Amino acid sequence: MNDWFTIEKIDDDTYAISEYKHWEETHCYLLNGTKNSLLIDTGLxxxxxxxVVDKLTDLPVKVITTHVHWDHIGGHKYFNDIGVFEAEKDWLKIKFPIPLSSVKMNLLKEPCEFPEYFDMEEYRIFQGEAAFLLHENDIINLGDRNVRVIHTPGHSPGHICLYEESRGYLFTGDLIYEGTLDAFYPSTNPYEFMNSVKKIKELAIKRALPAHHKLNISTDLILEIDKGFTELYEAGKLNQGNGMFFFENFNIHI
Structure with a gap:
């Protein structure tokens, strides 16, 4: 369907749209309802x-931002109906917290066969005003589907997860995935990260859908990450500058 994106079917109404050719291996998610569709993040x-989205739905599309980091808002420029959590509205509208030069360095961090039409010189970080702001426990209604906003700060101040209780889906953003969990930037907070993991641990989750790397992860990973953060906290190590800690299925960088 596209030479850059990979489309994987989660169920009849839900798709993962992934960028496996890049080291970030980002996942965006399209949820189709009866009245409109929801796109969670827009990738690099x-x-x-x-x-890609237009081939999977002909309904109006709302874009929800799990957090305003460059690798999750890259395709925002193609949409108008964009929502962002209230704590990060200024990152989207006024000033992205990382300079363009650093973003480009991250984009080129590992070898990648970019498509021929991609021009790194023209690459820019999306900047614009959100069409609507999100708040804790907001419900996004798609007609026959309801998705709840859960504020999960730590990786960023306005990071959110999206919970579809009827299907047991939790779209975890950068809170839960197999890889290195980052809480070392000045705008991150490892203690809040730990508490956010504890918060979502209490939900009835049948499937955790991450924003990076391996798509099919076990819900037990949430418990493993909770245990990892708790061990670091109890050992007095959950402070920025302490470096990288390695676990079986993930790392924590603080």
Whole structure:
């Protein structure tokens, strides 16, 4: 369907749109309802994700931002109806917290066969005003589907997870995935990260859908990450600058 994106079917109404060719291996998610569709994040901005979305739905599309980091808002430029959590509205509208030069360095961090149409010189970080702001426990209604906003700060101040209780889906953003969990930037908070993991641990989750790397992860990973953060906290190590800690299925960088 597209030479950059990979589309995987979660169920008849839900798709993962992934960028496996890049080291970030980002996942965006399209949820189709009866009245409208929801796109969770828009990825790196290397390819035109809207062309993929348009082949999977003809309904109006709302874009929800799990957090305002460059690798999750790259395709926002192709959409108008964009929502962001209130704590990060200024990151989207006024000033992204990382300079463009650093973003480009991250984009090129590992070898990647970018598509021929991609021009690194023209690459820009999305900047614009959100069409609507999100708040804790807001419900996004798609007609026959309801998705709840859960504020899960730590990786960023306005990071959110999205919970579809009827299907047991938790779209975890950068809170839960197999890889290195980052809480070392000045805008991160490892203690809040730990508490956010404890918060979502209490939900009835049948499937955790991450924003990076391996798509099919066990819900037990949530318990493993909770245990990892708790061990670091109890050992007095949950402070920024302490470096990288390695666990079986993930790392924690603080």
């Amino acid at each position: 901005g290397v390819g035109n994700i809207k062309k």
